[in-house]
Structures are given as C-alpha cells and as structure tokens.
Amino acid sequence: MCPSDPLSFNELGVVYFRQGHFAKAAEHFGKVLELTGHLPPAKREAWESCYFNLGHARRKLRDFDGAIDAYEAALALRPNDASTYAALGFAWHLKGGFEQAIEYVRPRSP
Numbered sequence: 001m002c003p004s005d006p007l008s009f010n011e012l013g014v015v016y017f018r019q020g021h022f023a024k025a026a027e028h029f030g031k032v033l034e035l036t037g038h039l040p041p042a043k044r045e046a047w048e049s050c051y052f053n054l055g056h057a058r059r060k061l062r063d064f065d066g067a068i069d070a071y072e073a074a075l076a077l078r079p080n081d082a083s084t085y086a087a088l089g090f091a092w093h094l095k096g097g098f099e100q101a102i103e104y105v106r107p108r109s110p
Contacts, residue, residue, distance in 0.1 A: 006035040010050055017057055026057035026066075041077065048077040055087055064095035 002008060013028030032050040039047075055070035071088045075081065089104035 004035060006032040006047065006050075009035070010053070013050075013053060013057070017053065017060075022057045022060040026054055026061065029054035029057060045077045048074050048081075051077065052081075052084060052087065055091070059087075059091050059094065062094075064091050067091040068095070 009028045009031040013025045013032065016022075016028060017025035029050050032047060033054065036044055036047045036050075051070050051074035055067045055074065058064075058066035058070055068088060068091050071084055071091060075084045075088070078084065085104045089101045092098070092101035092104060
C-alpha cells in the first residue's frame with residue numbers, strides 16, 4: 001500500500017467500518033483527511049464522503065461531538081447534501097440536543 005494514497009486509506013476505512021471496527025475506520029478516514037487537508041476547498045470537495053464516513057465512525061464510537069464536527073466539515077464542502085443534514089440531526093439527537101436536531105432535519109425552503 002502506498003502510504004501517501006488517500007484512496008487506499010479510504011477503502012481500508014470502509015472495510016474496517018463494515019467489519020464493526022469503528023476506531024480503526026475513524027483512524028483511516030482521518031488519515032485521508034490528513035493527506036488531503038492541504039488541498040484548496042474546490043479540490044477537497046471530492047473527499048467530502050470521507051468526512052461523512054468519519055462522522056459515521058465517530059457516531060458509532062459515541063463520540064457525538066467528533067461526529068458533528070465531521071458532518072459539519074462535510075456540509076461545508078457540499079452544502080446541500082440531504083444525507084449530511086439527516087446525519088447531523090441524528091448525531092444531535094443521540095447527544096441529547098433535540099432542538100439542534102430539529103434544525104437539521106426540518107424541511108428547508110429552496
């Protein structure tokens with residue numbers, strides 16, 4: 001495996017996540033973001049799914065603040081993604097922030 005290839009780390013993160021090894025998954029998704037963090041925002045948009053995946057791994061680890069941070073980073077790169085809004089609402093709900101959860105899952109006007 002090439003230690004500077006973010007795609008390899010993303011794929012490993014997905015494998016670990018599917019196996020239920022959420023800490024290892026989060027570690028690998030974090031490595032992707034570390035390797036791509038220097039890119040300008042327009043080029044980082046392609047890695048939005050890694051932030052989203054990191055959010056899922058953090059949520060599974062019950063690190064709701066970490067999940068929320070990752071989902072918000074994903075939303076900054078792709079602001080109209082309904083899945084990210086739903087994931088943010090769910091993370092806030094699990095954290096006990098019901099009013100914040102409602103803000104993320106309520107219908108938005110175009």
